[in-house]
Every structure is written in C-alpha cells, then in structure tokens.
Amino acid sequence: MDVMYILWLRQIRRYRRSGSRVLGTLGQPILLLLALGYGIGAIYRRAGEGNYLQFLVPGIITQTVLLSGIFWGIIILQDKRFGFLSEMLVAPVSRAKILLGSAAGGATVSIFQGILVFTMSLIFGFRPHSWSLVPPAFLVLVLMCLALACFGAGIASMVEDFQGFQGINNLMVTPLFFLSGALYPLNNIPTILKVISTINPVSYMVDALRYFLSNQSHFGITKDLIVMAITFVVCLFFAVNRFNRIQM
Amino acid sequence: MVKSIIIGAKDVTKRFGNIVAVDNISFEVEKGEIFAFLGPNGAGKSTTIKMLTTMLRPTGGKLTLAGHDVTKERDSARKAFGIVFQDPSLDEELTAYENMALHATLYGVPQERQRPRIQELLELVELWNRQASYVKTFSGGMRRRLEIARGLIHEPRILFLDEPTLGLDTQTRNLMWDYVEKLSHEKGMTIFFTTHYLEEAEAVAERIAIIDHGNIVATGTTAQLCKQTGTKTLEEAYLKLTGETLRDESGEGNDGLNFKMALRNRRLR
Numbered sequence: 001m002d003v004m005y006i007l008w009l010r011q012i013r014r015y016r017r018s019g020s021r022v023l024g025t026l027g028q029p030i031l032l033l034l035a036l037g038y039g040i041g042a043i044y045r046r047a048g049e050g051n052y053l054q055f056l057v058p059g060i061i062t063q064t065v066l067l068s069g070i071f072w073g074i075i076i077l078q079d080k081r082f083g084f085l086s087e088m089l090v091a092p093v094s095r096a097k098i099l100l101g102s103a104a105g106g107a108t109v110s111i112f113q114g115i116l117v118f119t120m121s122l123i124f125g126f127r128p129h130s131w132s133l134v135p136p137a138f139l140v141l142v143l144m145c146l147a148l149a150c151f152g153a154g155i156a157s158m159v160e161d162f163q164g165f166q167g168i169n170n171l172m173v174t175p176l177f178f179l180s181g182a183l184y185p186l187n188n189i190p191t192i193l194k195v196i197s198t199i200n201p202v203s204y205m206v207d208a209l210r211y212f213l214s215n216q217s218h219f220g221i222t223k224d225l226i227v228m229a230i231t232f233v234v235c236l237f238f239a240v241n242r243f244n245r246i247q248m
Numbered sequence: 249m250v251k252s253i254i255i256g257a258k259d260v261t262k263r264f265g266n267i268v269a270v271d272n273i274s275f276e277v278e279k280g281e282i283f284a285f286l287g288p289n290g291a292g293k294s295t296t297i298k299m300l301t302t303m304l305r306p307t308g309g310k311l312t313l314a315g316h317d318v319t320k321e322r323d324s325a326r327k328a329f330g331i332v333f334q335d336p337s338l339d340e341e342l343t344a345y346e347n348m349a350l351h352a353t354l355y356g357v358p359q360e361r362q363r364p365r366i367q368e369l370l371e372l373v374e375l376w377n378r379q380a381s382y383v384k385t386f387s388g389g390m391r392r393r394l395e396i397a398r399g400l401i402h403e404p405r406i407l408f409l410d411e412p413t414l415g416l417d418t419q420t421r422n423l424m425w426d427y428v429e430k431l432s433h434e435k436g437m438t439i440f441f442t443t444h445y446l447e448e449a450e451a452v453a454e455r456i457a458i459i460d461h462g463n464i465v466a467t468g469t470t471a472q473l474c475k476q477t478g479t480k481t482l483e484e485a486y487l488k489l490t491g492e493t494l495r496d497e498s499g500e501g502n503d504g505l506n507f508k509m510a511l512r513n514r515r516l517r
Contacts, residue, residue, distance in 0.1 A: 086337050
C-alpha cells in the first residue's frame, strides 16, 4: 500500500507543479463552452431542443477527462524515454503495483480537472438538474477517469516516441470525442453516425454523466453503467498487459 | 578467511533472435571485492549488467546475487543490489529528497528510518543543503552523486555502477571513486562497475574481467593481465586482448557496435 501511495503522490506532485498542464487541458473546454455553448446555443433553442448548455456540459467534462487521461500517459512515455522507469522496474515491487499506483494518480488528476470544468460551467450559466444527483455524477466521473487513465497508460506503454503519441491522439482521441454524442443528440442522426456512436464507449460515459447532471439520457442509465464497467475492466487489462511487456 | 562468492554467473547466454550478445560466460565476484567489467562498445557489458540486475532474462545459464537466483527469486535478488544506471534515471520534477524517499519506499525501508538514512547519505555526497531543490536544477555531477546516494538507501550488499563517470569532470570523478572505495573498505560492499576509462579501472578495481564479442577473454588483477599479455599497463593489455577485432571492424567500416558484423568477423577468423 505504501508503494502505491508514494507512486500516487508522485503523480499528484507533478501535476501541482506543472501550471502548463492545468492550463493546457483547461483552455479547450473554455473555448468549447464559449464557442459552442453560446454560439450554437441560440440555434439549438430555436430548433426546439431546449437549453444547449445543459446538454453540452457533460460532454465537455468528458472531453476534459479524456484528454487528461491521455496526457497522463505522456508521463509514462517520459519515464520510459528519460530513464526513471528503469529505477522503478528494478525495484522489488511488481509491475502491476507500479502501474496501478501511478494510474490512480493519473485518474485523480483527471477527476480534479473534471470538477474544475464543472465549476467553470457554473460560471457560464450551467445548473445541474438536481444537486442531490451531483454525488452519483461524481461517482460516474471517478469510474470514467479510472478507465481512461488505464487506457492512456496502455497506449503510452506501446508507443515509443512523442510523435507516435501525437498520432494516437489525433487518430483515436479526437474521433472518440466527436463521434460520442458529446456535442449533439443521438436522435435523428444519420444511421452511420448512430452506429459509430453506439459502439463508442465514450458515448455511454457522456450519457451517464448527462443522466445525473441534466436529466437527459439516450441509452438509459443501466446500460450506461454496464458498458462503463466493462470498459473499465477491458482498459485495466489492456494497461497491465501492455505495461508488463515493456522491455528495458 | 573463507572467501564467499556474492555474484555468480554460470554458462550465461543471451540471444536476441539470431544475434548472440553474451555467449556462455561464467565468472565469480567475491564479497567485498571491487570488480571492473571492461570491453568495447557492443561487447556484451550492458547486456550482462541488465541480466544481473533482473532487467533482462538470460536465454540460458544461471546468475546469482547474494545467493539468490535472479530469475527465480527476483525480489530477494533486487533487494540485494543498488544500481547507478548508465543513463540518468531521476525524476527531475521531484526534489532530491523526494527522489530519495520514493526509492526508500519502493524498497520497503520503514518510514521512521527513512529520514535519518536519507540525511546521512545526502550528507555523504554533499547534497544535504540542496535536498529541497528540484533535480532539474542540478548539474550532471550533482545528479550522479544523488543517484549513488539513492542506490545506497536500502543498504544493498552489491552496488552496480554502469559507466558511472561518463561525462563527469575530474573533481567529481575523483570524489566519486573515493566514496566507492570507502564503501567497499568500510562497509564491505561489493562493487561491480563498467567503464571506458582504463586508468580508473587500473586505479580502483581489485579484479578485472574483459569481455569481447560476448565472451570473457581474460580475468584477473591488473598485474596478472599485464603478465598474461606481456604488457606494462592495463591499457596495453586491454588493447592487446581486444584490439585486433577493432582493426578488423574498422577495415569494414564498422564502429564496433554491430553484433552481427562482429560475429561474422569472428567466424571468418
């Protein structure tokens, strides 16, 4: 436990000391809230769909933790490239412990970022449907962050350089976000888009968060939670498996 | 006094695909000895160190550290040694103290013993007054000293130093070898190091092994190696033992880094 705690603490310390990381992942949500929340909000209302900001904020929170989870993976890549990983891997500690302690730290950072975006959205005019449903929304956030931190760690274990990581980011993270129903309702969209959104696990994360925060749901909360739980287990397995294969 | 073997390698081989990096080597290091492992680039030094320090699994053979088989009792073997890697391995975003404490926790040093131990070691390498500074503000020499201090926190019986003086100035190098000799003489710690500076090996090492093309070509004290090759200094002895191959390789436009080329040259001979 001590070992996991110190590795968790290392991630938290690094986050606290890196102002650019805080700003870097917060810039985009602010932009999206402004440009989409206010820009598209007017048309959305005219189309009879109600308040767009209420719809959008869970999507933006998801995008933030998605990015934060992937960015976290960069630390593993740095450790691999700049030697600190060797120090950890020759220690008399199992790799699973090293990975899980660090990933818990990465997830904690994401949770914090998600809360930050939530707080910011209040300033922009977002109001949760019911404050009593904010705690379960928080639990959904935690599960999401854990799954995505594992996903980021698994990807980082496979990639050898920062350029490759950038490629993964463009090729996977951006589509996962844009094709998830984070930005638009999944009713009445073309079939192809609907099919993609249905197989995209991020859709269910957005949907669960939206259920608790805005009282709107496409798939239904039971289905959301089941898919999220499966996603978490798959990501965890993926991360442990990839991390174990790292060769020094 | 009965001599006891603390590092043992028996018939150790490491293959990467068709390339044999380490070819059936055996050697022993006695407890408390300062042992130098020398050889040209690509000779198999780093591969051997990586196998000894559990980073790579040998393809065949047996390696023991302080009586523990490195593949079967990995965690016990890991607790028995400290290592200073060839490449830097500190977390630059953490302070010197935090790097030390992280290492101490990874190696299961109890919380209450950590602080005095870290202070003692940071004082030894003259970094205690910088304990709260981020490692990213440290010079190359300070980082090396910190890495040595870190490798000693869990009181290992063996210290591996993989080219520890690479890129350090003369003052830091002298200081570093002073610490190392002190550790060996006062604490009976076994030191296993690699270097390209032969004068360091000659000055510090009690025994030397020379590896080339994955084979150990000679083992002994400096005097024994000189006698064996009929030379006067370790450098001459070293060049006599390994020089021929370098000439072969340079004739082929090879820098000595290529295993395949080296192996082919050997087969041709």
